[in-house]
Amino acid sequence: MTTLLNNRYAILAALAVVIAVLPFTFPSNYYLRVASLVWVSAFAAIGLNVLMGKAGQVSLGHAAFFGIGAYSAAIGPAHLGLPSWASLAIGACISGLLAYFVGRPILRLKGHYLAIATLGFGVLIALVITTESRWTGGPDGMPVAKLTVFGWRIGTAYAWYWLSAAFLLVGAWIALNLDDTPTGRAFLALHDSEVAARVVGIDVAALKLRAFVIAAVYASIAGSLLAMMNGFVNPDLAGFQHSVELVTMVVLGGLGSIVGSIVGAAVLVVLPQALTVFQEYENLMLGFIIIVSMVFMRDGIVPMISKLIARAR
């Protein structure tokens, strides 16, 4: 089991099996929607995990890139007559470039200062989206055109389930690829000891920037997918609360664990749905569960489980 958690093809195969089997257990389309939402959120969380878990840099404004992706998918077809998939790609490029130029000055900061700077950036983007109502529909949001691929309209819950799952598999594959490559090793080195990374010749500023751009592109693609799936966007997607949710997925699932990000996303998407029985105490319960899990599983859910298994051997 521990080797299973460490081999990237074993992880991907296990994930593919889960994806293939799940729909048969679902009593209604509602569950397909929730699962698709998990896959899309997990995609964003995996990107953020490369930044936070691997390279050890924090971003408290990551929903900004999610929002840019989402609004690209909305504005491209609505205002510019672009196809949806092209809008997704353009959104990813804009996010990547923005991350590059914003990242250069702010990634010099460390710890709390970096957290505050990214938070400020996130608030700024959310503000722009809310105020530029001619383009974005303002606080009310705007509708998003359905995705068409080769004349085939992706609209059913099933189609979205498979499409989002395919994106997740590719996203997880790419993130897992990074382990044990020069870039992946340099990320971990940077996380463990920045000064030691520098004296072996790692250009830490360039490296942090790469992680930031990767995370931004992931978030942007996830945002575009969610927008097209829901057929609607609003500024909350780029908001601070969403940034915190993304960070929570990564930390709760396990920093540095790609499987952990998927589990974290599943918990944060499914739990609120399951907690609706508590009605007005729903958020209270959610917060309580997260606090308790972090107290008892400080490394996150997946690293905790693999540690337990290793100990049981």
Next chain:
Amino acid sequence: MLAVRNIGISFGALKAIDDVSFSANAGQILTVIGPNGAGKTTLFNVISGVYVASHGRVELDGEDVTSLAPDALAARGMSRTFQNLQIFQRMTVAQNVMVGRHLKERRNLFADLLRLPSVGRQNRETREVALQLLEEVGLADKADVLAGDLSYGGCKRLEIARALATGPRVLLLDEPAAGCNAVETEEIDRLICRVAEKGIAVVLVEHDMKLVMKISHRILVLDRGKFLAEGTPDQVRENPVVHQAYLGNRGAKEVQGA
């Protein structure tokens, strides 16, 4: 090889290093000694680019490298270890050394993200080099252990292997034997000599005087950030100024009287 000219750094009014000059030659071991607070580690931090010098020059083969960032210095052939261990705890021992090969590897983000076959091939080559270096420092059997699980002496040797992986011409070792027992010290002592024999200029900070006197070609003595003496181990041992710095006026007289 490495020439340091009139280097100095001030923190506010405190001149932590004041006008220190020395040079280190290929294949030789130069040791920096001095009482606590003499500025030995600070000197290392200035030379290796961790701190920015307030004045003076650092030259590598005649090229001015003063105030270059540590990664730029690594690219020019200078590497170092740390007094307080700076190993990558969550990586295996072999991976730690592989990180040291960073500059020697082809690094293409897209090849890494897609894990092209060339990345796998290169990984095997890098690992091969890393294993050789681990053999050299006596950690070959620990290659796939998590670095965080190594003994203290093991970590010290791992840092040396990682620094060697960068293919340095100048190697700065900050107290490689501190906290090691007699057997480990002996091993590190032989290791440092082997490194120097390869033609690397070794600059050492060390408190273990037995080790220092045994392996150093030259010794530089600092006191309160200032140059105090330089010479062969014998010259330094006989130098009354050095005794005074270490033992104070009274102590120095006692040594001379004895």
